[in-house]
Amino acid sequence: MMGLGTFGYPAPPTKSKINVHYDVPEGVEIRGRYCEEFAKILTKDSLQFVADLQREFRNQIKYALECRNEAKRRYNEGGLPGFDPATKYIREREWTCAPVPPAVADRRVEITGPVERKMIINALNSGAKVFMADFEDALSPSWENLMNGQVNLKDAVDGTIGFHDKARNRVYKLNDQTAKLFVRPRGWHLPEAHILIDGEPATGCLVDFGLYFYHNYAAFPQNQGEGFGPFFYLPKMEHSREAKIWNYVFERAEKMAGIERGSIRATVLIETLPAVFQMDEILYELRDHSVGLNCGRWDYIFSYVKTFQAHPDRLLPDRVQVGMTQHFMKSYSDLLIRTCHRRGVHAMGGMAAQIPIRDDPAANEAALELVRKDKLREVKAGHDGTWAAHPGLIPACMEVFNKNMGNAPHQIQTMKREDAANITEEDLLQRPRGVRTMEGLRLNTRVGIQYVAAWLTGSGSVPLYNLMEDAATAEISRVQNWQWLKYEVELDGDGLGVKVCGDLFGRVVDEEMARIEREVGKEKFRKGMYKDACKIFTRQCKASTLDDFLTLNAYNNIVIHYPKGSARL
Numbered sequence: 001m002m003g004l005g006t007f008g009y010p011a012p013p014t015k016s017k018i019n020v021h022y023d024v025p026e027g028v029e030i031r032g033r034y035c036e037e038f039a040k041i042l043t044k045d046s047l048q049f050v051a052d053l054q055r056e057f058r059n060q061i062k063y064a065l066e067c068r069n070e071a072k073r074r075y076n077e078g079g080l081p082g083f084d085p086a087t088k089y090i091r092e093r094e095w096t097c098a099p100v101p102p103a104v105a106d107r108r109v110e111i112t113g114p115v116e117r118k119m120i121i122n123a124l125n126s127g128a129k130v131f132m133a134d135f136e137d138a139l140s141p142s143w144e145n146l147m148n149g150q151v152n153l154k155d156a157v158d159g160t161i162g163f164h165d166k167a168r169n170r171v172y173k174l175n176d177q178t179a180k181l182f183v184r185p186r187g188w189h190l191p192e193a194h195i196l197i198d199g200e201p202a203t204g205c206l207v208d209f210g211l212y213f214y215h216n217y218a219a220f221p222q223n224q225g226e227g228f229g230p231f232f233y234l235p236k237m238e239h240s241r242e243a244k245i246w247n248y249v250f251e252r253a254e255k256m257a258g259i260e261r262g263s264i265r266a267t268v269l270i271e272t273l274p275a276v277f278q279m280d281e282i283l284y285e286l287r288d289h290s291v292g293l294n295c296g297r298w299d300y301i302f303s304y305v306k307t308f309q310a311h312p313d314r315l316l317p318d319r320v321q322v323g324m325t326q327h328f329m330k331s332y333s334d335l336l337i338r339t340c341h342r343r344g345v346h347a348m349g350g351m352a353a354q355i356p357i358r359d360d361p362a363a364n365e366a367a368l369e370l371v372r373k374d375k376l377r378e379v380k381a382g383h384d385g386t387w388a389a390h391p392g393l394i395p396a397c398m399e400v401f402n403k404n405m406g407n408a409p410h411q412i413q414t415m416k417r418e419d420a421a422n423i424t425e426e427d428l429l430q431r432p433r434g435v436r437t438m439e440g441l442r443l444n445t446r447v448g449i450q451y452v453a454a455w456l457t458g459s460g461s462v463p464l465y466n467l468m469e470d471a472a473t474a475e476i477s478r479v480q481n482w483q484w485l486k487y488e489v490e491l492d493g494d495g496l497g498v499k500v501c502g503d504l505f506g507r508v509v510d511e512e513m514a515r516i517e518r519e520v521g522k523e524k525f526r527k528g529m530y531k532d533a534c535k536i537f538t539r540q541c542k543a544s545t546l547d548d549f550l551t552l553n554a555y556n557n558i559v560i561h562y563p564k565g566s567a568r569l
């Protein structure tokens with residue numbers, strides 16, 4: 001029989017259960033490993049709920065994704081994203097979203113992290129107001145990670161989650177006071193290849209949402225939401241039609257659960273360039289279920305490159321130079337604040353990528369100072385809260401927000417930012433300023449390869465060179481390399497005047513692989529997946545047509561079907 005690890009954490013697979021199957025409703029097939037703990041999540045009823053969502057919304061999802069392709073075609077033919085004249089009435093009329101639920105009125109500092117058991121406990125205990133548990137940028141979506149994540153979240157909502165780190169003989173349990181939980185499902189574009197519905201891979205986010213909602217809607221409002229919830233973050237949308245689907249999904253879920261309409265609340269990440277022109281429209285679609293927007297700054301930068309992939313006049317400078325003070329980034333954050341506050345909901349700031357540096361106090365202080373500066377800019381601009389990547393950063397972020405917001409839970413009424421009403425399409429699209437360097441190319445390459453290597457082995461967020469790296473930051477590295485190679489840009493920032501070409505990139509890849517091997521050590525390099533990662537990353541950087549998503553392209557590498565060896569996607 002499958003044993004259980006300490007505190008109910010599923011133990012590694014044993015042979016005896018390989019041929020045991022999940023009890024599934026008609027039309028549903030599970031191709032992921034069987035585990036008794038997973039079976040408590042993958043019940044017939046919860047799978048029926050996921051299948052119902054899939055059947056009801058699959059055509060709308062397909063259509064929304066086709067519309068993304070259609071928009072891409074327009075941008076590739078020289079078009080620019082902009083405000084939609086057809087929905088001017090939504091932008092111009094006065095209306096507000098439903099009032100913010102009391103449980104999450106104060107969100108001044110939010111911590112994010114993957115749905116890993118120990119990290120969930122640490123994050124909930126971190127002193128942050130909110131924990132965003134991530135099935136997305138911070139998670140490698142392997143079957144094990146996803147299903148363990150569902151087990152962990154259910155225990156977290158029930159308040160029973162615990163963990164025993166045997167190696168360090170350390171026991172983890174929840175404090176009396178914990179952060180409020182938000183969950184971020186995957187984006188619309190990612191399939192779940194281990195669950196087939198009517199012969200097709202399920203939509204990843206419907207699996208994440210459906211299973212989590214089904215198992216937690218009853219306990220959440222009582223334990224976490226003060227009558228509301230569950231709460232969600234929604235990633236990577238490009239248009240309000242995608243928000244409309246989420247709104248239908250929420251209504252459908254509320255109906256199934258017999259809970260009041262508007263119980264579910266979600267914050268939408270504005271992290272694609274097209275979406276910045278749809279902020280009112282997105283809030284409008286979700287007005288009964290909204291609790292704000294968030295500046296997903298890293299994916300936003302990635303999206304700028306992707307949207308302008310056929311516009312060689314809009315190339316990015318080195319990644320490190322594309323910060324929030326670039327005019328297009330500042331305009332995006334200001335307009336987001338104005339839009340949210342006008343509609344009565346939170347305008348959340350984004351993630352500073354710095355993390356604590358344990359072995360170098362001076363470097364640590366410098367990193368902390370960068371975080372403080374970033375958070376000060378956010379709170380003064382009018383953001384109601386911000387993101388931190390690590391528990392060690394919570395006190396510094398909290399101090400900045402406390403000093404500037406005092407006891408007020410948010411700035412919705414006090415920072416209207418009417419001045420931002422004049423922000424134009426040109427402001428939002430303005431070319432970023434800066435230079436390109438060989439070191440920029442090298443850094444992109446060694447970060448990108450190491451991130452993919454981690455992702456292939458199950459880690460979706462990693463510390464690299466004292467920064468947090470996740471799928472969004474890695475995407476910037478990938479598409480920037482692609483863009484520079486495609487347009488053979490001149491590296492104009494280091495006085496060398498070298499042009500990026502295939503030969504140069506090949507040499508950079510070889511040298512950076514050698515550097516990675518030196519840095520991580522021969523043993524780890526040999527055992528890790530650096531060579532596979534290098535293949536995937538360089539292929540994507542050199543592709544004649546830009547892949548839409550690094551993780552979509554790499555996904556087949558982490559799909560493990562049972563019985564082993566059966567066909568993948």
Ligand SMILES: CC(=O)SCCNC(=O)CCNC(=O)[C@H](O)C(C)(C)COP(=O)(O)OP(=O)(O)OC[C@H]1O[C@@H](n2cnc3c(N)ncnc32)[C@H](O)[C@@H]1OP(=O)(O)O
Binds near residue numbers: 112298351355461468
């Ligand atoms: C662009 C975006 O989408 S941003 C949002 C998505 N990205 C993220 O959420 C990244 C979140 N952050 C992380 O994953 C981690 O901080 C990393 C991977 C960057 C660094 O993690 P580590 O190498 O484990 O850091 P470190 O060794 O300093 O951790 C110290 C302790 O803090 C814990 N910790 C670190 N980050 C977090 C976190 N975000 N949430 C909870 N606990 C955390 C560690 O588990 C460890 O706990 P322990 O002392 O009990 O063992």
Ligand SMILES: O=CC(=O)O
Binds near residue numbers: 271295297299300351
């Ligand atoms: O999800 C957040 C981002 O910055 O991307």
Ligand SMILES: [Mg+2]
Binds near residue numbers: 269
């Ligand atoms: Mg993101």
